[in-house]
Amino acid sequence: MANPFLPLWEYIPDGEPRVFGDRVYVYGSHDNAGVDTFCDYKLKVWSAPLDNLNLWQCHGDSFHTKADRDHSSSIDWSENQLYAPDVVEKDGKYYLYAYIVDAKGCVAVSDTPEGPFTLLSQYEYPMPDDLEGFDKGIFVDPGVLVDDDGKVYIYCGFLSSYMAEINPDNMYEILEGSFQKDIIPVEEPFAFFEACSLRKIGDTYYMIYSPKRGSCLAYATSKSPKGPFAYQGIIVDNGDDYPGGNDHGSICFINGEWYIFYHRMTNGTVFSRRACVEKIQIASDGTIPQVKMTSLGFESALNPYKETQADIACVLKEGAYVVQYNEFERTVANIQNGCIIGYRYFDFGEDNSSETMEFVAKIRGTGCRSRMRIVLDDYENGVEIGTCEIGMDNHIYKAVTKNVTGYHALFFLVEDTTEGWGGQMLKGRQLFELESFLFMK
Template sequence: MPNPYLPRWEYIPDGEPRVFGNRVYIYGSHDNAGSDKFCDYRLKVWSAPVDNLNNWTCHGVAFCTRTDGENKSDTPWTEGELYAPDVVEKDGKYYLYAYIFYAKGCVAVSDRPEGPFQLLSQYKVPENSPKVLSEAVFVDPGVLVDDDGRVYIYCGYQGSYMTEIDSSNMYEIISGSFIPDIIPTDSPHDFFEACSLRKIGNTYYLIYSPKIGSRLAYATSASPRGPFEYRGVIIDNGVDYPGGNNHGSICEINGQWYIFYHRTTNGTVMSRRDCVERIEIEPDGTIKQVEMTSLGFEKSLSPYEIIPADLACVLKGGCFITEKNIFSRVITNITTGCIIGYKYFDFGEDFISKTMEFNISINGMGCKSKLRILIDDYENGLEIGSVDIGSDSGVYMGAVKNVTGRHAVYFIVQDRYEGYFTDMFKGRNLFEITSFVFSK
């Protein structure tokens, strides 16, 4: 599946990927299209077979912090929104660690990784604990069940901490195990939020969101208690794309490592969809920063299949993806100078044709404009053609140069107003893109 890899009407941010048995599960918050606040109160669980990442199944609402129709509240002490949960397996049971906004968090349990999860307990902390523990909120909990069976939880917002959980009950904090600032807030670590812990070999990887930009960074240690050495950025979803926060983790699926993260949509940082990119873990344990693409779990996309506009991974100049209804997601707010990009297409090795046909479906805005089509780079790439866009909705076609091999594709937008009145139309929404396709 390309990005976003779940059905495109689904809004799952803060994704924690976990492989249990022969399936990969994604646990995250639940946003809504065009929302004015982060997250609602539902945990919706999705999973796919590890050998078929194009076949995602929704298991429905597995835990709820507010009654909603047939979904009854699992947290009688609060109706706060459910943020950034995590799930781990211990002795054949699956434990959900919930952060509830402005309320005490909790642990729930299930016999199945997809749930439903039944409330086990609120977090229990020792008396006379530091305030950040005694409040028992546990912001953005990332949980590790270590090889020796000991259990650790990593949390924090604008400051991190970790502590050990009693593995006999999975919700009680062990006295004396609290460690503040497990990831420092000063440079180069710059911790902000979104702890997620993974163990690879004998190395502990703590993935988190720094306080600068829209990035996921990581630090490593030889011990679950640290100290953690800053290692670098894995992905920055604000590069050539509307920024926002970021939250996710790494996961190995069928021998391939991935970074799961989310992107903003609908012109708000509070409407996010989960995405994924391939990563490589080098022999020395480092993870090189990867770019944001349209690929998801795919190695390349076909330009000869109809491409929905919202697979774009480059949006510059103020344009953004918006959902009009469950069937329709377009790129809107397209003005002169906007850049829209997709990475990567495999055009094949056909040297016979000199040209290709390019078709694009648009919603007209009563304006005339021009769409230049470049490959490989939006500043210095090869321009393979252009299409004149009219004022009405419809499909517009142009002949473009035939290309072969694997390329990024960029659209550069220009209006077609000339003369004295040109400046009057700057900033005007020229059209919306719904989809496009190349053909030979």
């Protein structure tokens, strides 16, 4: 599946990836399209078989803080939103750690990784309710590690980071004397903000988290689950040439490859977030080089000769953003003069028997005239292969381009073609919306 790797109508941010058995699971918050708030009152579980990462299956709702038409609430002390959960396995049971906004968090349990999860207990801890670190038992953005020696650790925090050890016999009781504050400093270069997620690789502990700059996922490493951690750098930035916002995710080893799971925003807001993934490398010295966002997901390349939905763009500059009208219709909208829309990467193959090919775009018109310059590899210094003139109405617009072979990023550079001084007076207007496109040879 391309990015976003779940069905395009699904909005799962804050994804915690976990491999259990022969499947990879994603546990995250649940957003909705076109809203002005983070998350809602339920958690969902998606998974895919390790031998087919294009076959994502929804296991339905797994936990609730508010009743809906099919489910009762899983708890009785709050009806607030659910944010950023985590799930771990211990002794054949699967434990969900839930963050409930402005209310005490809790642990739920299931016999299967897909749930549904049944309430086990609120967190229990030998500390006063007003202890700063756990915000009266909320445990913001819990990330949990079951270590090789059977010890269990929980990491959490907003603006400051915290950790504690959990009693492995019940999985919800914080052990007395285990609390630590500021395991990730708030000062540069760490600049901790939120979204703790710990992974152990060999004998090294990797803390993935969101720094104050917001749109990034950074990481720090330690030889102990209790730290101290050394800052290492940024893994991915969802605001790199894109309308960015808060990020939350983690790394996962799948079929011999490492991936970073994260999310991207839609609708011109920091809300309505969708799950994305990028392949990463862990170098021999343990560092993780930063990766660019792509449209690939779990694909090795996109097929330019099949219809590409515009909303999988990984580059959106100068005001363009993804919008959903309904479960079937999504576009790149707010396309103005100077906008750049980009996709990484397409494999055009090796056929060079012709000098030209044809580009086809499905457009929603807005009564304006414009053009898209079609550029390969780099939107600033790339190779221009053609130009597609866009008219005023809903239409299929076509252009003849140079023939292309090989593996390339693809960018559309948008220009308003209104002639004369009137074009300057109309600066900032939406020229069209892009639904999809393909190439033909």
